[in-house]
Amino acid sequence: MSATTPSSQSPVDVLVVGGGLIGLVTAWRAARAGLSVTVVAERLGGPSASTVAAGMLTPATEASFGEEELMRLCVRSRDRFPGFVAELEQDSGASAGYRAEGTLQVAFDADDMARLGHLGDLRESLGLATQRLTGRECRRLEPMLAPSVRGGYLADGDHSVDPRALLQALRAAAERRGTVGVRDRVHRLVVEDGRARGVVLDSGGEITAGQVVLAAGVDTPSIAGIPEGVVPPLRPVKGQLLRLRTPEGEPPLVTRTVRGLVKGSPVYLVPRDSGEIVLGATQEEQGFDTRLTAGGLWEVLRDAHALVPGVSELEVAETCVGLRPGSPDNEPLLGPTAVPGLHLAAGHFRHGVLLTPVTGDAMARALTTGALPDYARRFAATRVTGGRAAVADGGPIEGGDQWT
């Protein structure tokens, strides 16, 4: 099952660089597929875009024009979630914080309602049926909505997960499946004879592997040693969020994910079983800027307050800033690159949590067979980083020559 690496002494089959959701799901699924796996990350399961994310699994209410193919992948991943979570909870013994209450998307004013209406047509074309509701019907579902809310759409199939719980469950599951975690920084990728062989660590150690997966989010491009032309062109897209706390014993402010448009500005409230409500999020093209700003907080609070005024009463438990990894076409970069033995699993932009299950599945397939499954082929890393994409579903990698 494992790719061969003639040069190293006791190599692992797969080395994953990155300790967020994408890195850990790749590790876990590869380990489940029978590969020996090591994960390297400075913060294994620690702070990252994964721990900042709200965890909406909402392709129906996320759909926007020009992203139809990506949305199909998102729908596949959303539909995979219940089975994925069942497997994960069995392997990890931990809850992934999955909630299946559906999502209510609401409009603040008539213009916002018109915008949501246009997207409703798109959703139908994608097979994502949603139910149009009047303002009164919205308030019947979520009584804390502002009286001014004009109407909305109910998406029964759009759910949520707690990314922090998901991350810890993935880490536990990967460990129980024999994955080795190494807390360290990658000093550089080792490429010999045109093939990825492993990494040298900051501590001086070296890990040799048959295949290497780079899954370090926005930090992926800065890993030293990636051959020119294969460095994934990812940009950070800043998001600022708040986490609010419901007072002990009080009912939750909203019972399902409530998202909406407020004069064209998107905002969401995602409730957790713990009473936490995540408010988000800004979307800012600012480079590697992780400053919490007055304007970011203000924008999120303003819009959340417009939809659900009661947020004002809640305690701010946490403010968060994360950097989403955006690729040139805002779609993920998956699977083999032009460098034999080197894979990417990065560039998930705003959809990293939602795409966790299909990414795990697709990467395990690529690592065991050498090629991405059909449904993921559009998202092959090679479309951006160059080189030939795998053409057959299921053909094993026998060496580097196939990709050079």
Added chain:
Amino acid sequence: MSATTPSSQSPVDVLVVGGGLIGLVTAWRAARAGLSVTVVAERLGGPSASTVAAGMLTPATEASFGEEELMRLCVRSRDRFPGFVAELEQDSGASAGYRAEGTLQVAFDADDMARLGHLGDLRESLGLATQRLTGRECRRLEPMLAPSVRGGYLADGDHSVDPRALLQALRAAAERRGTVGVRDRVHRLVVEDGRARGVVLDSGGEITAGQVVLAAGVDTPSIAGIPEGVVPPLRPVKGQLLRLRTPEGEPPLVTRTVRGLVKGSPVYLVPRDSGEIVLGATQEEQGFDTRLTAGGLWEVLRDAHALVPGVSELEVAETCVGLRPGSPDNEPLLGPTAVPGLHLAAGHFRHGVLLTPVTGDAMARALTTGALPDYARRFAATRVTGGRAAVADGGPIEGGDQWT
């Protein structure tokens, strides 16, 4: 000079309970007056209302109807500030963060301008001349003001201080003048034969003193052992603030304190030499609630953004919640109580920083002579806690009988 306390072995002249601005200024001024002083506080110079406060010294732009007498005390304290700071910086060797740029008070809309106009008449009657400015004149002084700002008033004599720097300077000055600091909680006040004798500490130790000053802000009423009827009826008035950071090398967003009304809601921006800008503040009657709330942040950010939109770009360095100690008439409680040897210096509400110099002067006078100076007599603690106020300015305390 010191009051006599027959029962204890090596008593100090004055024991101050409280490590905020009011406690430390009382200690320092008493020590300067030749008394031996000990200060007890859980957090000596640590987090308190003093470290949350923005530090506006702005009676002219603070003046409101019904508070004329308090405003006169505030003006006296403001005018005392330069000399006070000079003495403090000499005694402490540290900067108190005093800035004398004046304050610009602006109106967001015509209604706000009308409200400021009424207060302008009041200011004139208090001798607090301010200069009325058009919107354009305001923007000439502070170019980052929103184009919509309607006009305002310039108060050249309203300055600012950095309360955190002031607090550390007071602590250093008190220490250099021989004051002993004890980091502990007061278990209870000791009253024997109707006279305050000192305190028992949580650690079990005991401090005996000729006179005891309770200056623990909102915590003052909960000190055990205060005789019934003398417990000061203070309530906490919650304030939420933000501290923003100016990027290195960039000019400050405002060059002087800018405060204003936005649709009737007051807000201020206080700049520091470090580039920090303090935004504040809510005023909430919520009991002992120190939760940072979404609504509190939103209100301050909304109003600050309306006056100076550029705040949005700045990093949020800190969010703060403090509890102002409010007395029944919102005026401070100073000097001797009905219990011989027991003084109060509390209830400074929104004016603790501004009133620091006169409080220090007045308390030192009360501790050395037994009576408050004329200008502070209106604020005698006895007006609220009962008992006879000192009638003569300068008569020394010879025993408890005078107050029983």
